[in-house]
Amino acid sequence: MNDLTSLVDWSRAQFALTAMYHWLFVPLTLGLSVIVAIMESIYYKTRDPRWLATTKFWMTIFGINFAMGVATGIILEFEFGTNWSNYSWFVGDIFGAPLAIEGLLAFFMEATFIAVMFFGWKKVSPRFHLASTWLTAIGASLSALWILVANSWMQYPVGMEFNPHEMRNVMDDFWALVLSPVATNKFFHSVLSGWTLAGVFVIGVSAWLLLKKRNAAMAVRSIKVAGWVGLIGILGTLATGDGSAKVVSEVQPMKLAAMEGLYKGSCGQSIVAAGILNPDKQVGDDQAPYLFDISIPYGLSILAEGDPNAFVPGVEDLLAGISLTPEGDTIRGISYAERIERGKAAHDALRRFDIAKAAGDESAMLLAHADLKKDFDYFGYGYFDEAGEAVPNIPMTFYAFHIMVILGGYFLLFYIVILFLAYKQRNFLEGNKWWQLVAIISIPLVWICSEAGWVVAEVGRQPWVIEGLMPARAAISGIPASSVITTFTLFAIIFTGLLIAEINIMLKYISRKSKENIE
């Protein structure tokens, strides 16, 4: 195997493993903190000790999950410095600034208010305690905001200018970064998906309590709160998912084409609701893209453009730089072959800049800098020899996207049914084993759905670490692949062991506590 390919693949695998491990805990923290805060608000208003017991039960589970996830994200920052040093230098302060804000917020807000949440029941006033619980929830979401802003910049680099002297990008518009359409959609999509996930988790655990006939009243109370939070979460996730699709169609059309397995686009493009890709299909051949598909007419045009007759480009259209008007007229845009040429021209301009700088030739430097600016948007394409290198892994993106969407639809139905049962069919809710089993099985499904979302976001944007500017193979450090394999294996073993220990603590707590009368 080619050494560079092996190094890039192992580094990507390591980053994916670490990020997916971290994301096991983050969405539950985001959602469960809100559910706990609502439960405590009800207690504060009613002073009903049953709500206090319910709040404390879920707050402890929140604490266990928080402890499980603490510092797992820091490994990602280590990996930037070790495996992705070219990238780390190239992004300059753009990536560092949001991450520094996140670190400070996470430390001061969460560390302070979580302590009050857990230790302060008899030490501070009920009002102050409630405020601390809400501030913990808000702090967790604000921490997520800065991470997601940093990630969004990689998907849609804005608010910066490349400095050829320092060989790095310099932020020139902080608010362009924070308020970019990718960042705002991603923030709400991710946080609200956390509410969805936490809602399913609380309902699943409550269903287990009902199945075991333990603390039934508390379980039903929990289901009602989690049901509403989850319903708002899934509706918000669907709405922001729609917004994300429109943004992706504008700024990452190749990702949208991969999500749909769309090789050749058309006006009034249908969307594949479910399907199986043809595994032999290659870009540019005449084979059918799907072995089987159920499509909704005009669906993708509406999703991407809000217009049933709009043209949605496929992978081959994008490579050729072709789009169509609703009347069927061809519009020629910039093809990937031209992008590669312009990327190489940008590289050449940067080389000329260096030579001029070394020679102290100011006018040649200015000329080279102007040429670099002209083509800098295509800088990353200069690393490719052929257009096909810029196509992401279509099957993985397609299946991850469809798993996410199908499960998202399932969870919308799940919440509607659960809330109906909780308010109108309580006997069925407490007595029927089948729905209880469905609710318990839904717990792993919601994690699969959530992780699949990140697979779409991250695999779909390959080969880029920074869209259009830097592919993964240029971002990598010159380290041996064997050292990455070692750290990958080490991380996998250590953190799998820790995960097992931590899940064990959580399950033991739920089992032990459920045997007590906590109503």
Add this chain to the structure above:
Amino acid sequence: MIRALCIVITTRAYAIFQIFLRHWQMNLIRRIIDLYVDGFRNMTIGKSLWLLILIKLFLIFVVLKLFFFPNFLNTNFDTDRERAQHVRNELIGNKK
């Protein structure tokens, strides 16, 4: 005389305010310390969690960071100029 009296009263009032402020600050600090000390002392499941957190932090910051995740540019180059030059060679030196 009235002026002198005003100065005396203001000075005394300020001194009393300082005593109250110091007392309030000490009280607040003491309450914060109590919150943490009592909280840690009365933990049940938290003790196992803290043990796991400490193991995890040790593994992350001592084992992984020190031995397996050195910062590539900081380890191999002394100045920002050298780091920039290295990245420049990597990105446009046709090595990729």
